[in-house]
Amino acid sequence: MPAASTRVAQQERSRATQARLLEATVECLVEHGWSGTTTTVVAARAGVSRGAQLHHYPTRAALVTAAVTHLTERRAAELRAEAEAVPAGPRRLDRVVDLLAAAFTGPLFVAALELWVAARTDAELRDALVPLEARVGREMHRLTVELLGVDERRPGVRETVQVTLDLLRGLGVANLLSDDSARRTALLHTWKRQLAGLLTPDDGPPRSGAASGSEQP
Numbered sequence: 001m002p003a004a005s006t007r008v009a010q011q012e013r014s015r016a017t018q019a020r021l022l023e024a025t026v027e028c029l030v031e032h033g034w035s036g037t038t039t040t041v042v043a044a045r046a047g048v049s050r051g052a053q054l055h056h057y058p059t060r061a062a063l064v065t066a067a068v069t070h071l072t073e074r075r076a077a078e079l080r081a082e083a084e085a086v087p088a089g090p091r092r093l094d095r096v097v098d099l100l101a102a103a104f105t106g107p108l109f110v111a112a113l114e115l116w117v118a119a120r121t122d123a124e125l126r127d128a129l130v131p132l133e134a135r136v137g138r139e140m141h142r143l144t145v146e147l148l149g150v151d152e153r154r155p156g157v158r159e160t161v162q163v164t165l166d167l168l169r170g171l172g173v174a175n176l177l178s179d180d181s182a183r184r185t186a187l188l189h190t191w192k193r194q195l196a197g198l199l200t201p202d203d204g205p206p207r208s209g210a211a212s213g214s215e216q217p
Contacts, residue, residue, distance in 0.1 A: 004035065011090065015050055015178050016067075017046075017048050017056065020046040020047060020048060020064065021042060021043070021046045021048060021056060022067040022071065023046070023071075024043075024045040024046035025037065025042050025063055025067035025111075026068075026108065026111045027067075027113045028041055029064065029111035029115070030107045030111055032204045033114050034064075034114045034117070034118035037056075037060070037064065039054070039060050039063060041052055042063065051199050056127065060129060061127075061129075062128065064115060064125070065115075065128045065129060065132050066132075068111065068112060068115065068136070069109050069130065069132060069136075072108065072136050072139070073194055075103060075106075075108055077100055079100070079142070079147065080141060080147070082099050083095075083096055083147045087176075092149075093148065093195065093199070096147045096148055097168075097188060097191070097192055097195070098188070099147070100144060100165075100168055101168050101188060104168045104169055105171075105175050109172050113173065113176065115129055116133075126203075136211070137148075137173075141161060141165065142166065144161050145157075145161055148161070148199060150199050158201060160195065160198045160199060164195060165193060167187075171187065171188075
């Protein structure tokens, strides 16, 4: 086999190993929490050797932050694809908010909560997680602006988008220990009506793909 083909095959195997490790990490965080998500457990679940795991991610903090980064990016791409299937019109805002709300109740959000709590008393994890969460927050804010099709140059729009994300995050936490879907549905119904009024310009409905330069507060 030529050297170039060998390198390509090795790179593909390396990417596949990394993907298995990242998926297994999030699954372990959801099922076992931070304390139960050891590198040994993750390697076994992913079906890779301990040496291979250490080669790619030498510490547990490096492994879990890489997993959250990977799945956050994947989920953002899925949200964009799901939103593209939603037709324009008065019901689009409702559907976009529902899609965002689902992102704050899924396995990735549960895994992130495990890390936030653990990072309070784990200095190594906190040092790795703080910059990651800042970046994820900014990206989520930009994604929300994009999906809603609003212009952050208008007064109050940036703050309204952030309030929406804070509300969805809080409702996701409330849903963690018990099924809070009925109360969440009622609260979101009320907020969608408020949101439509706050985000709609005086001269017409929000424009899809409007310009923005968002940053999380």
